[in-house]
Amino acid sequence: MDNWTQVSEFVLLGLSEQPQQQQLLFGVSFTLFLVGGLGNLLTILAIISDPHLHSPMYFFLGNLSLLDICFTSTTVPKMLANHLRGCTTISFSACLAQMYFFIAFATADSILLSAMAYDRYLAICRPLHYLMIMNVIRRALLVAVPWVSANLISMTHTVLMTHVTFCTNKVLHFFCDLNALLKLSCSNTQVNDMLVWVLGSSGVLIPFVCITASYMPIAMAVWRVPSVQGRCKAFSTCSSHLCVVTLFYGTVISVYFNPMSLHTTQRDIAATMMYTMVTPTLNPFIYSMRNSELKGALRKLLGRSRFAN
Template sequence: NCLDMANQTQVSEFILLGLSEQPRQQQALLGLACSLYLIGCLGNLLTILAIVSDPRLHSPMYFFLSNLSLLDVCFTSTTIPKMLLNHLWGLPTISSSACLVQMYFFIAFGAADSILLSAMAYDRYLAICRPLHYMTIMSMLRCASLVAVTWGVASFISLAHTILMARLSFYASRIPHFFCDINALIKLSCSDTQVNEMLMLVLGGSGVLVPFVCIMASYTLIAVAVWKVPSARGKWKAFSTCGSHLCVVSLFYGTIIGVYFNPASTHTTYRDMAATVMYTMVTPMLNPFIYSLRNRDLRSALGRLLSQNHFAKAL
């Protein structure tokens, strides 16, 4: 009871309970998390290097993809290294200030990921529905502006959440999660969290639902345009350029909405944990593989990047 703890000292650090409370299960899940993190970082960094090093990939679509890969590396790096270090040191704690910093970057990179996916959908809409004007509209200045807006809006959303979280008082220190999740922190507070919860709905709509609606609108227009294409081959070619993006969107938004936009009565610790692991570890790890497996140009660029002759010249 919060009233019974009112006279106690407010906690200065939190205890992160990790992926599981069972030691053996925790060990196995930590090994899995470490593997997913390393594979994801390697895949995303190779994607960035392949795009940067190959002039044939210097186009708006790959510019957005390289930014998505960078965001995925940053997104996973806000939580997994800290979790692994805590386990190695045997100290599953995080100071209240470090907890707020982690929450800020987690929300910022997550929101930027979401908004960037909508910019990528807009890019696909222009490429398919307005091909003659595509290069004029999607100039490098326009692409850079879209990415700058993505980072700016995401930073504002995250800063608002962090400022309001900083004003709360906490008398419980055990976070049933592997990072400082905003939902878990709100549940631990004995302050009035009504404003924080309202902000989650308002800014959550701005950072997640609005981009999701924009993506659906873009693909509705794409579907209408493709339907008018007379040949089956032409339809397949148009849709094939969107397949990778649709896979990533489905993975990312499916798990995000499952965690943050369902009624509180439907939430369980294990269900939320499983969904969170999906969008914080599995999806960023899968993204470079989804794009490289479905994209011949990117596969070719990665092949050239990894060839022995390429590295010999680099040395």
């Protein structure tokens, strides 16, 4: 405790210390950011412009795309700018702000995925009452709850981080990650570590359990469909969501809910890249490839843009 220093800025060591790897990872990150941002933006515009897509399922999908844009914009632009400028520092306040928004968007993403699973449960298991239950007010609540609860969880972590003292300012990551910052602490972080599990359970594990609980009756309902064609059609409405859930939760749980003894820096960075860059980039493609209505709306949108030019 006698050796602690007042930290005014942090040094983000990035994805790799090898120059050749840095160039390669910069190119990959830049490509994923552009492709993912464009894909999610086109998804939002297609849903807004096509009246046939003004249904609960696409309402949630549009919100997921908006969250994915915000999520990647929290970390990737700063990392790319640092690489181009050759400067890897970030101020203490900017670091806390980045951590705040990263946790908020990631948690909101997680809770929204559980709301989308509930929507699929109603559509398949209670189709006659679907539109009555999934009315405008309920849709708005299912989107508002993720945003409000995610910001409360993020605020708690951020306020606690302001009371932490640091032995060093060198962050072994490409952004101000909660776990990476806690590893730099000279002070007692038992409360912080406990809340990573407690609040993480609220924002990640509980939604994951809710998704699992939603898909159990869905699987039983699909299995009872008499024709193979009918089963395939019913399952196709859920397969895209299941792919996104697997990618997102698989990497998040491996980073934040494993014992610290199993953590390595490169392993955590690779897993974090998956859910901060790869998953948001793949989401619009996963949904559009499995959904003929969305593909048709995207073709109309792109065709209209070419005609306008």
